[in-house]
Amino acid sequence: MEDFAKKCEVKEDETMGRYVVAAVNIKAGETLLLEQPVLLLANNADRRCSNCHQLTSTFCGKCRLMPLCADCVDHLDLDCQRLAKLELQLEQVQQLAAHPEIVNALKYLLLREHAEMHSQYEELLQMEAHLTRRRGTDIWLNYQKQVIQPLQSAGVLLQLRNGESINEELLQRMLGIADINSFEIRAPELGGSMRGLYVKAGLFVHSCVPNLVAAIDEQRRIKLYANRSIAAGEVLYNCYTNILLGTEERRKILKIGKCFDCQCARCLDPTELGTHMSSFVCVHCAGGYIVKQPVTNVWQCLLNPEHTLKPEFVSNVLERAKEEVFHAHGDIYRLELLLAKLGRLLHGNHYIMLDLKQHIASILRQILQNMAHRPSRKVYERKIRLCQEILLVLKVVVPGISRLKAVALYELSNTQAELARKLFSEQEHNSADLMAELQQTEIMMRESLRMLLYEPICTPEGQLARNMLRELKDLQNDMKLLQQSNPDVVN
Numbered sequence: 001m002e003d004f005a006k007k008c009e010v011k012e013d014e015t016m017g018r019y020v021v022a023a024v025n026i027k028a029g030e031t032l033l034l035e036q037p038v039l040l041l042a043n044n045a046d047r048r049c050s051n052c053h054q055l056t057s058t059f060c061g062k063c064r065l066m067p068l069c070a071d072c073v074d075h076l077d078l079d080c081q082r083l084a085k086l087e088l089q090l091e092q093v094q095q096l097a098a099h100p101e102i103v104n105a106l107k108y109l110l111l112r113e114h115a116e117m118h119s120q121y122e123e124l125l126q127m128e129a130h131l132t133r134r135r136g137t138d139i140w141l142n143y144q145k146q147v148i149q150p151l152q153s154a155g156v157l158l159q160l161r162n163g164e165s166i167n168e169e170l171l172q173r174m175l176g177i178a179d180i181n182s183f184e185i186r187a188p189e190l191g192g193s194m195r196g197l198y199v200k201a202g203l204f205v206h207s208c209v210p211n212l213v214a215a216i217d218e219q220r221r222i223k224l225y226a227n228r229s230i231a232a233g234e235v236l237y238n239c240y241t242n243i244l245l246g247t248e249e250r251r252k253i254l255k256i257g258k259c260f261d262c263q264c265a266r267c268l269d270p271t272e273l274g275t276h277m278s279s280f281v282c283v284h285c286a287g288g289y290i291v292k293q294p295v296t297n298v299w300q301c302l303l304n305p306e307h308t309l310k311p312e313f314v315s316n317v318l319e320r321a322k323e324e325v326f327h328a329h330g331d332i333y334r335l336e337l338l339l340a341k342l343g344r345l346l347h348g349n350h351y352i353m354l355d356l357k358q359h360i361a362s363i364l365r366q367i368l369q370n371m372a373h374r375p376s377r378k379v380y381e382r383k384i385r386l387c388q389e390i391l392l393v394l395k396v397v398v399p400g401i402s403r404l405k406a407v408a409l410y411e412l413s414n415t416q417a418e419l420a421r422k423l424f425s426e427q428e429h430n431s432a433d434l435m436a437e438l439q440q441t442e443i444m445m446r447e448s449l450r451m452l453l454y455e456p457i458c459t460p461e462g463q464l465a466r467n468m469l470r471e472l473k474d475l476q477n478d479m480k481l482l483q484q485s486n487p488d489v490v491n
């Protein structure tokens with residue numbers, strides 16, 4: 001029996017709809033689901049090749065409706081043949097080509113066309129679409145204009161399914177299902193993304209402190225595994241948003257994109273589990289922080305509730321800060337200045353501060369990788385400090401196995417090791433100091449590796465784990481050599 005059937009049970013309630021609970025006790029790292037996508041979809045404004053999923057502006061010469069890049073000769077034969085049978089004038093084809101969003105709807109409709117895919121179509125149709133909540137919204141109206149009207153006026157809907165009518169409601173349902181349930185997946189080009197619809201993975205509900213990790217490999221297969229041990233009966237939670245955003249941002253994304261109000265422990269705690277990822281500094285109280293009280297929505301100091309901030313002030317500061325971060329992109333001096341400036345208004349763990357810290361740390365990584373820069377000790381120390389600060393927050397918001405934590409730990413360990421080697425080569429540290437630092441590094445690397453080993457091999461994190469295994473061996477060799485050349489050094 002497959003993992004999902006053995007370890008998971010699907011339940012349903014009024015608030016969350018269907019959700020999944022653990023049917024048995026589950027260990028940290030244990031796999032709950034491996035699943036292939038039923039549909040691969042482009043993000044709405046993108047046009048991707050139906051075969052290789054590269055961005056493209058060209059179409060299949062046979063069916064004329066499905067995008068096909070210059071490197072690919074064909075796409076799914078069944079789809080191509082069915083679309084080629086549509087009786088469309090060139091002008092209609094050209095009109096449809098102007099709306100990239102149509103391709104996702106066509107992919108969905110084509111599942112319905114083929115008897116062998118009909119069960120998949122029916123399964124997808126069971127998924128949440130939030131028709132009532134989306135009706136009349138901008139998203140709804142946009143789909144009406146960009147997808148439904150063009151398909152209707154070209155006569156495509158009348159010709160599919162042997163003329164059996166496909167109404168607007170059904171199309172809005174299909175498009176809603178894609179928006180509510182799809183997972184973001186890596187696109188072929190660096191940094192690009194697309195979407196995948198998975199029938200079983202789409203059953204898991206959300207928490208901003210999840211107990212599951214989702215990883216998608218090169219073949220676009222999804223793996224869901226436990227990030228901590230989970231007792232039978234516990235609800236299994238995935239996270240639908242970026243875990244490093246503040247509560248207001250996360251809740252807004254969930255409300256607009258997924259149509260629900262998150263009520264998880266982190267969202268209900270104004271300090272975000274003590275991390276203060278959305279807190280402002282109280283300028284009147286030393287060590288006082290201003291948080292948004294969940295019931296009253298008032299921004300109040302935790303030390304003196306009379307010290308408050310106006311919501312307009314809060315949103316203005318955040319908006320301006322985001323703009324400044326955007327304009328400082330890639331410029332380490334501006335980013336450091338901004339960090340110092342915003343630090344007078346925002347808690348050091350505020351999500352905008354964390355974003356700045358991550359940004360600065362990644363520039364420092366590039367500087368340190370390029371030895372021609374001959375980086376000073378201060379550069380190493382700055383990066384170490386930033387990694388430590390980021391890790392402290394991650395330990396709270398993703399307490400178990402986590403890719404983010406693993407990568408931050410790796411960055412920290414590797415910078416500490418490099419600094420230790422540099423100080424040793426410059427004779428600022430002796431062999432015992434170097435050995436102590438390398439031992440620390442080894443502990444951190446092992447911890448990072450322990451978390452990454454659950455990642456599928458064909459993901460960037462899986463590859464990092466492989467490289468780390470090599471680095472760990474090199475580190476252990478260095479330690480052995482150091483000990484051999486200095487027998488007094490304790491291993």
Ligand SMILES: C[S@@+](CC[C@H](N)C(=O)[O-])C[C@H]1O[C@@H](n2cnc3c(N)ncnc32)[C@H](O)[C@@H]1O
Pocket residue numbers: 015016017018019126127128130180181202203204205206207258259260261262263
């Ligand atoms: C990917 S689906 C999850 C499965 C869905 N409940 C179903 O019945 O098909 C996402 C939807 O589940 C519901 N949901 C997920 N997490 C939730 C949560 N923490 N609180 C309330 N509703 C939630 C929302 O309706 C959301 O749009």
